[in-house]
Amino acid sequence: MISDFLNPSYLAGFLTLVIIYSVFAIGLNVHWGYTGIFNFGVAGFFAVGAYTSAIITKKPATGDYMTYVGGLELPFVVGLLGAGVACAILAFIIGIPTLRLREDYLAIASIGVAETLRRVFINEMGLVNGTRGMIGIPQPLHGLVDQADYKYVYLAIAAAILVIVYIAVERVLRSPWGRVLRAIREDEITAAASGKDIFAFKMQAFMLGAFIMGLGGAMYASYVRAITPDTFVPMFGTFLIWVMLIVGGSGNNKGAILGALAVWLIWDRTGALVSDAQNPSIFYVRNLLIGVLVVAVLLLRPKGIWGEEKRVSIYAGKEPERARRKEPGEASEPAGAASVIEEPGESGAP
């Protein structure tokens, strides 16, 4: 089990995926952990980011077996940023009608968006080559080292991107803008009463998180080099990332990274058992394990590994009726219970 990790090449690959998923988790954290946007369509952003980067970086399509738009042959960085921008635009388009919806309706709508997108990618052959997928996606700085050592180069690049994203997001969240966001998340009604344009803030957060997810998609595409619509099924593209956030502790970027590590570890090791056990059923055991994991965490330790919550009832002093009924759509409740999220290391009041 552990012996795989003693192989540096394998370890590098493992860590790269953890990093990529961490980026997704941080993006989702901006949505859910910090703004209370219940985005169940992460797979959609994942796909759009990955495909956009592929379209931007690949050579143009060559006839029958490969039909797709774009093929601009631009460098990885352009693909990366392009993916981010594309996702931000997608977020804007989706956000206009959906961000005003009640939490649960937003969730359902976002599932619908992701599924519709996936079907479009499958069906419109000329778009991204349908079910045959895009293969041969170029990788950044490929010529720098031997093929055998490339993994480390990519790991370094991915790590650098993660560090930049992490610092940037942390900076943004501690800014005045970030504080407003947190106020909205805890009590939308009071925040609205203080005159802030709730919708604008939510939209900005939605686009920011989507941008980050786009980066993740681009990173993924260049890492695996081949993507098909099946890559972005809800389990893999949405659910897994939510599990990472819940396990690691939402409202917290360190938690997001930790959750990505923990969950990917489980995912990877169970996958390794397949080669050992020679039984394809093991893949379903893996899904089962992830399902059990998330339910267990929700029941036993809802704040996750790293999540810290100072439990102050946001209903203190309010009309009792509202404290009793948990109405969907009422002031959004953060993960776990009505609470004020306090990160380790944060000082003072907002």
Next chain:
Amino acid sequence: MAQLIVIGLIMSSIIALGAIGLTLIYGILKFANFAHGDLMTVGAYIAFQTFVGGGHIGPLSFGYGMILAILAAMVVVGVVSVIIDRLVYRPLRRRNAGLVILAMASLGMAIIVRSLVYLGWGPDQRFYTPGLQYAHQFPLGIALKPDQMFIGAAAIISVVSVYLLLYRTTLGRAMRATADNMELARVTGIDTERVVIATWAIGGSLAGLAGVLLGIQSHLMPEMGFIFILPLFAASILGGVGSPHGALVGALVVGISQEVSTEWISPAYKPAIAFILLFAILLVRPRGIFGVKD
């Protein structure tokens, strides 16, 4: 076109059975059960497992063994739903867990259930009975297989039964009361815990039935129920969450629209049609056709 509408009606029956259960649960517990589609899957596979004996009831493709299998499926899924609620959702409700937590828990359960089905029966397509059935020809180019008529009949009987339950029995009135206002129901002395159990039992068994009928209509796959999640939610929300007639009307709209759409666009986009309908109603009238203003 007429044929598409008729097929749409058949699919609507199946959607309706799932949507009524979903909307009852949504209305009483304020909880979006993302595992509802997978409950349908469980029903289908339980029936598959318990379906014995050959023969045919008249022109139907199956014998009396199927009736027993259907009952088994309904009972099992009903019981399983109650158990899942007691073990997972109720503790979370007690803790005042937010909507997201509950939804994630139901998604987790959906994954668990689906994985168990995969592990139990494998990923391949299954059929209740082999061979094809001949369709009866009707005017306007409509062709209906006897199995499809069975589905329609089963759905109608079930929906009528649910209506009788909700509008003619004390339990049904208590369920409607609890959906209106759970705290007031408690204050009135209604045993809301029992109402919750009944809701899960009924919602679950309807989902189980829907799953079997879906299996009869097409085939069994571990993903079969999950694919239905969008149409189920679309139907419930379109009709107004918590309203059984809403779920019925919503199912008709969604089911028929999905089938009719194949006249112009690829069948792969059917769930997308459901989604568009859902989106439209959320924009125009979020409470749905029969819903009450929040």
Next chain:
Amino acid sequence: MTVILEADGIVSGYGEVDILHGVSLMVDEGEIVAVIGPNGAGKSTLLKSAFGLLKLRKGKLLLDGVDATNLPPQKMVRNGVSYVPQSDNVFPSLTIVENLEMGAFVSRGNYKQRLGEVYDLFPALAERPNVKAGKLSGGQRQMLALARALMLQPRLLLLDEPTASLSPRMVGDILTKIRDINRKGVAILIVEQNAREALNLCHRGYVLVMGKNAMEDTGQNLLHSEEVGRLYLGG
């Protein structure tokens, strides 16, 4: 005079905040007891605590002399205590008669007879029993809520601001009904913003201020007390 309900030093509240800081009161058989006081004094909280909707953090509740502290609402109902919330006190999608039937949920026996008695008291409801409660006016809903509570044949009725947001005429009607109900032997604990009317109606009254007992006297005495007049009766 037997005491039905006795609250002794109740401390309760919501979240981290205490609203009641040790409140005591008593309701005897057949009495109407009113609780008045300024907004935020904790009147509704008191009623909820008495009915088991709120956990008592300190203090005791006695029903017929037996400890009933933190008994859940369902048990209170079975012990003959009925509660009418201030708002959202009917089931909107159920008809009038269905609402009444829910009131009788606990004890099924002699349902028809009780329905008849309630219809006698509230003839307006008998006229259109199959109308959905959601379609009723505010005053009619209040009547229905009262009627529903009576279906349980309670010995004690807890009423949370029954005249809130009602027109002056309806206020009179409701208060008359409450008096009628009391004449049939039902004890009533009524919490009211409308202090003058409440004091006029009741046998005894309590004044609650900032979650504590401030005054206690007969209804008439309180009504004519200068202090109460100045503070709560608005001249």
